[in-house]
Amino acid sequence: MLAKVTAKVIYGVVLVLVLALGQAVSAEPKQGQQTVKVALLYNSSGPMASIDDPAYKGAVLAAKLINVQGGIAVGPKHITLELIPTDTASNIAKASSAAVDEKNKEVVAAIGYGDSAFVMSAASLFINKGIPYITPGATLPTLFQTLGDRFFMVAYGDDAQGQAIADYTYQTLNTKKIAMWVDTSMAFTLTVSDSFKQRFTELGGTILYADLFTSGSSTPPDFSKLIERLKATEPKPEAIFIAAIDEEAALSVKLLRNGGIDIPIVSADGFDSPFVEKAETVKPIKNVYFATHSFRGETRSEVTAFISAYKKEYGSEPANAYAALGFDAVNILADAIKRAGQRNSDVPDVLDTSAISKALSETKDFKVVTGTISMRQNMTPGKSIAIVEIKDGKYTVVHTWRP
Template sequence: MKRIIAICVASALMMGSALAQDAIKIGALYNLTGGMSSLDGPSLKGAQLAVKQINAGGGLLGKQIELIAPDGKTDQQETAKAAQRVLSEGVIAGIGQSDTTFVMAGAPLFQEKGIPFVTSGATHPELPQWVGNFMFMTPFGDDDQSFAIADYTFDKLKVKRVAVWTDNSMDFTKALSKFFIQRFKERGGEIVGEDAFMMGDTNFSAQIARLAALDPKPDAVFISAIPSEAGLSVKQIREQGIKIPIVSGDGFDTELVASVPGPELANDVYFSTHTYRGDDRPEVTKFIADYKAEYGIDPENAFAPLGYDALMLVADAVKRANSAEPAKIRDALAETKGFKAVTGEISYTRPSMVPPKPVAIVSVKGGKYAVEEIWKPKAQ
C-alpha cells in the first residue's frame, strides 16, 4: 500500500510538473496596494480578462496562459523583487505598470534576460531608449498627452495664464509638466508660477496659499500627479474657494478625482487620457460588455483596457512568431502594425517606438466624467 501511495504521489507530481511546463507563463508587474493601485488594479483585471478569453479559445500555441502577478506595493524595491520572481519562473514576456518610475524598477531586469516587456500604462516617451530593444509601449507618450491637454486648455478653455504643480518624485509627472509647459508656451500661453510636492503628500495648504497669492493670477492650474494626490489636490483647492479649471494628464484618470472631493467640489477638472470612453468602435463596446460580465462593473478607467491591450499585444506577437521563444516574440512585437487595440490602433512606426495614438480629453463636472474631444498626434 505504501508503494502504491508513493507511486500515486510521484505520478501526481510528474503530472503537475508536466502541466506547468505546458503552460505559457507571462509576468504581470502591478502595484495592487499603495498610491498606484487605482490604476494598476483595473489594469491587472483587464489583463486577467484577456487571459481568460484566450484560454477559453484554446490558449496560445495549444497551451494555456498562466499569468504571474505579484504585488509591487507602489514601492520600487518591491517591484524589482517582483520582477526577479516572475523571471525566475520562466516567463516568455512581461506586461504591466502604469508609471515610468516603476517600469524602470523592473523592465531593465527583463532586458538583461532578453525577455520582452510591454508596459500597459507608463507613458514617458524615452522608455524604449532607456530600457532597450526588448521594451515596448502600449500607450501614447507623455509628449502627446501633454500637448493634447495644453492645446485644449489654450483653445477650448481660452486660458492664457497657467500655474503648474509637479510631483517631483516621479519621472512620469516631471515629464508631463515639462511637455505641457513647452507646448503651452509654444501656443502663446504664459506660465505664471511653478510649485512642487512629493508622492505621499496629503496637505497642499502651502501650495494653495502660494497659488492664491500669484500675481498675475492664473486662469487655470495644471497638476501633474498620480491618483492618490489627484483627488486630494482637487478637494483641497476647491475647499479654499479657488474655482479656476484644474487640468492634468492620465494620472487624473481615476475615480478618486470624483470620490475624494465629492460631486459638489469635483468640478471644472479636465485631463488627457487614453481613448475608450465615449468611443463606439466594436473593440470598445465588446470590451466594456465583457468586463462588466466578468466583474459586475463598468471598467473603472482607461487603465483597465490598457491592461487588456498589453496582454493581447503579447498574444498577437506569439501567434505571428508562431513561437514562445522570447527573441522571436520581441521581433514580432517590433513589427506590429495596425493592431486593433481597445485604446486605439497600435503601430510601431516612429523611431522612438512610441505608438502614435489618439488622446481623449475628459472633463469632470459635478463628479461626472465625459469625453470632450479626441486629439490626434502626428504619425511622423
C-alpha cells in the same frame, strides 16, 4: 500581409464579438495544444495599487477570453496563455527580485507595472535574457533609450499627453495665462509638467508661476499657501495646471472648488481616478479637463464590449483606464505570438522570443480598447489621446488629440 490581416480579424472582430456576447464558452481541447508562460508583475497594495491592480485584472481577463476561444491558432498548434502572477506590493526591491524568480525562467514575455520606476527595476532583467517586456501603463518617454529594443509601451509617452492637454488648454479653452502646481515626488509628474510647459509657451501662452509640493508621506501636502498665492496673483491666472495623481489630485480639486476658485483645472492621466470623481466639493465638480487614454466615456465596440466582459467577470466596472491597458497588453502580445509563429507555420516555434519581439515591433494599425496601436521607432504606440471633461460627476470625451 495575409498573416497580419488574419491576426487582426481574430484578435479584433472575433474578440469583440465574444466580449459582446459575454459568454464564458468552454473551449474543447485542440490537437497540438501548447502552453506558453508570460510573467505578470503588479502591485495589489500600497500607493501603486490603484494603477496596477486594475491592470492585473484586465490582463487576467484578456488571457481567459483568449483561452476559452481555444487559444492562439498558429499553424497546427493552438497556444494557451499561462500568466505567472507576482504581486510586489509597491516595494521596488521586490520588483527586482520578482524578475529573477525561478518561476519566471521559462516565460516568453513579461508584462508589468504602470509606474516607470518599477518598470526600470524589473524590465532590464528580462530584456537582458532576450525576453520582451511590455508595460501596460508606464509613460516615461525615455524608457526605451534606457531599456532597448525589446521594451514596449502600451500607453503613450508623458511628452505626448503633456502636449495634448497644452494644445487643448490654449486652443480650445482659449486660455493664455496659467499657474502650475507640480508634485516633485514622481518622474511622471515632473515629465508631464515639463512637456506641458514647453508646448504651452511654444503656442504663445504664459506660465505665471509654478508652485511645487511633495506627496507620498503620511501627511497630505499643505495646499493652503498655494491657494493663497493663486488668489493674490496679478494678473489673474485663467486656468491652473496640476501635475498630481489620486489623493493629491482629488484634494487639490476639493480645496480649489470649496475655496471659490472656479477657473479651469487641467491635467494629465493622473486625474483619471475615482478619487477625483468622489472629491467632496460644495458644488458638483465641473470645468476640470485632463488628457488620458482613449477609453473613458467612449462608445466604440471595443470599449463597450470590454466593459461588459469586465463587469461580468468582476462584478463592477473598470476603476480606470489601467484595466483596459492591462487587457490591451495581453492582446497585443497574443497578436505578436500569432504573427511570429506564422512566419514558419509548418513547425511554428512559439517559444522564440526574438521572433516575438520582432513581431511586437512591427505591430501596425492594431485595434485595442484604448485606441489603435502602431509601434514607432522608440516602441511607443502612436495612438490618439482623449481629452476628458468632468462635469456634474460624469466623464465626457470632449476632444481627441492625434500625434
